[in-house]
Amino acid sequence: MLHKTIRPVVLLLGAAAVVLPLLVVLFGTFKTLPQLFDSPLSPPGSPTLDNYRRAVDEGGLGAAFTNSLVVTAGAVLLTLVVASLAAFFCARMPGRAGWAVFGVLVAGLAVPAQAAIVPQYVLFDRLGLTDSLLGLVLVDTTMTLPTAVFILGAFLRTIPEELYEAAELDGAGPLRAFRSIALPLTRPALATTGIFLFVMDWNDLLYPLLFVRSQEHRTLPLALLDFQGEFLTQYPLLFAGVVIASAPVVVVYVLLQRHFVSGLTAGAVRG
Amino acid sequence: MSSTRSARSRRATRALWLFPVPALALYLFFFAYPTAQAVQYALTDWDGYSTTYDNVGLRNFTELATGDDVFRNAAENNLKLTVTVVLAQTALALLLALYLVRTTRASTLLRALFFLPTVLSSVSVAFVWRFVYDPDGGLLNSGLRAVGLDSWQSVYLGNPDTAVFWLAVTQVWFHAGQMMVVYVAGLQAIPRELYEAAELDGAGRWDSFRHITWPLVAPATGIVVAYTTVQSFKAFDLVLGLGGNPPGPALDLLSTRVYTTFSNNEFGYAAAQSLVFMALIALLTWVQRRALRRAA
Numbered sequence: 001m002l003h004k005t006i007r008p009v010v011l012l013l014g015a016a017a018v019v020l021p022l023l024v025v026l027f028g029t030f031k032t033l034p035q036l037f038d039s040p041l042s043p044p045g046s047p048t049l050d051n052y053r054r055a056v057d058e059g060g061l062g063a064a065f066t067n068s069l070v071v072t073a074g075a076v077l078l079t080l081v082v083a084s085l086a087a088f089f090c091a092r093m094p095g096r097a098g099w100a101v102f103g104v105l106v107a108g109l110a111v112p113a114q115a116a117i118v119p120q121y122v123l124f125d126r127l128g129l130t131d132s133l134l135g136l137v138l139v140d141t142t143m144t145l146p147t148a149v150f151i152l153g154a155f156l157r158t159i160p161e162e163l164y165e166a167a168e169l170d171g172a173g174p175l176r177a178f179r180s181i182a183l184p185l186t187r188p189a190l191a192t193t194g195i196f197l198f199v200m201d202w203n204d205l206l207y208p209l210l211f212v213r214s215q216e217h218r219t220l221p222l223a224l225l226d227f228q229g230e231f232l233t234q235y236p237l238l239f240a241g242v243v244i245a246s247a248p249v250v251v252v253y254v255l256l257q258r259h260f261v262s263g264l265t266a267g268a269v270r271g
Numbered sequence: 272m273s274s275t276r277s278a279r280s281r282r283a284t285r286a287l288w289l290f291p292v293p294a295l296a297l298y299l300f301f302f303a304y305p306t307a308q309a310v311q312y313a314l315t316d317w318d319g320y321s322t323t324y325d326n327v328g329l330r331n332f333t334e335l336a337t338g339d340d341v342f343r344n345a346a347e348n349n350l351k352l353t354v355t356v357v358l359a360q361t362a363l364a365l366l367l368a369l370y371l372v373r374t375t376r377a378s379t380l381l382r383a384l385f386f387l388p389t390v391l392s393s394v395s396v397a398f399v400w401r402f403v404y405d406p407d408g409g410l411l412n413s414g415l416r417a418v419g420l421d422s423w424q425s426v427y428l429g430n431p432d433t434a435v436f437w438l439a440v441t442q443v444w445f446h447a448g449q450m451m452v453v454y455v456a457g458l459q460a461i462p463r464e465l466y467e468a469a470e471l472d473g474a475g476r477w478d479s480f481r482h483i484t485w486p487l488v489a490p491a492t493g494i495v496v497a498y499t500t501v502q503s504f505k506a507f508d509l510v511l512g513l514g515g516n517p518p519g520p521a522l523d524l525l526s527t528r529v530y531t532t533f534s535n536n537e538f539g540y541a542a543a544q545s546l547v548f549m550a551l552i553a554l555l556t557w558v559q560r561r562a563l564r565r566a567a
Contacts, residue, residue, distance in 0.1 A: 104298075149294065
């Protein structure tokens with residue numbers, strides 16, 4: 001009996017705890033600081049787009065948005081190509097070799113990125129890859145590879161052997177088998193993995209923070225973090241930055257919610 | 272016939288060896304090799320730009336173990352954060368999952384809502400919560416004032432004794448929904464007949480939970496606890512957004528310590544710190560896997 005009344009209360013409180021701060025942020029982007037402090041919860045009375053304009057112009061979020069787009073698209077595509085090739089090998093190679101390569105690649109999941117940052121920085125710097133978008137694409141690809149191989153490998157192993165045998169009888173080599181059997185059948189897993197990688201790469205802060213020195217190469221999270229120094233307590237401006245940085249992920253999330261959940265949970269299961 | 276087939280399949284197998292080459296090349300060159308190099312750097316006093324440095328043996332490590340109060344403080348903060356987040360997040364995720372496990376329109380919507388924060392960037396989440404905690408016009412304090420609880424107002428992140436706790440609250444807000452989804456999957460795998468049988472035997476709600484739900488959802492608990500531990504142990508971005516770059520002592524964690532040492536051009540010392548950090552994560556994961564296996 002008691003349970004029946006507690007349940008909606010808990011759920012309502014939980015929902016409010018998620019929605020209220022986000023709503024305050026969204027409304028806040030159209031307010032001035034005094035308006036925000038005065039009545040944080042109320043919808044904007046006389047909405048202004050000034051915060052967005054300043055976030056883009058003074059905060060450099062426009063250029064950062066383009067950089068994030070380039071780096072994320074590049075890293076997601078490269079990771080999917082490289083990881084699906086490797087996962088195909090792991091699933092198709094007879095004997096221990098397949099599992100050995102899988103083990104090596106997936107071992108990276110247990111190692112935190114911070115373990116390698118010092119030598120990684122030195123290596124990328126010597127190759128002239130720090131402070132460049134290409135460097136970020138390469139490092140993001142490397143760091144998300146284990147996750148991608150893990151999810152795609154598990155999925156590729158579920159494809160029945162008979163399909164490949166039939167293709168082999170027709171004279172198909174591994175590349176044909178990969179292109180005309182594995183890839184089409186893996187499309188849902190590729191989509192899920194791609195979305196998961198998109199969230200990871202779009203939100204990555206560590207590597208831009210370490211590698212990027214010049215303003216023109218900043219990605220969104222880094223440009224946003226730099227707001228701290230410039231606009232310390234200019235909350236409406238910070239909020240406009242938050243909305244600009246989050247809009248693409250939230251839009252994709254609303255459209256493809258099911259894939260998000262399976263992708264991020266598959267990522268969680270790695271421990 | 273059979274010999275040409277096996278010849279072809281041998282050729283095919285040989286071609287297959289090319290498939291993992293790009294992945295292995297990237298991974299070994301840009302990650303595995305630098306990780307191994309960290310060991311070498313950790314034994315030096317290299318500053319990152321000089322062409323010369325000295326091998327100092329284990330000095331960096333003895334310094335970390337005995338003389339570095341800043342590192343010890345960060346480790347303590349990390350421990351507090353991890354324990355708080357693991358307890359709170361596991362309990363909350365399980366509670367929400369129990370309430371939302373059945374698929375109705377409302378529960379599907381609520382699940383999506385609780386999951387939403389997970390996809391935001393940590394810097395965005397940090398900025399949202401910076402406003403929530405702002406002592407002057409922030410959401411918490413103005414809310415407390417509005418309902419007449421003025422005396423409950425606090426400086427939150429400004430109080431070194433409680434700052435880590437408020438960081439934990441933010442972290443739970445950020446990721447509880449993701450762990451809820453793991454629990455929902457675990458709960459959905461429990462056969463309903465078990466509950467029906469228990470009910471026939473006169474078991475109450477609590478009995479069912481204790482004797483059916485809790486033991487059978489143990490694998491999901493294992494995943495949630497393991498993942499949450501590593502996640503809060505690695506917390507980094509959130510701290511830079513909430514506590515500043517670099518964060519003060521109240522919010523300093525091992526991850527931010529490695530980063531700050533590195534930024535100060537103490538490359539050798541930072542490498543040593545990063546190895547200790549990695550070893551602690553490995554140890555924690557191992558201990559907790561064992562503990563959970565025994566519990567399960």
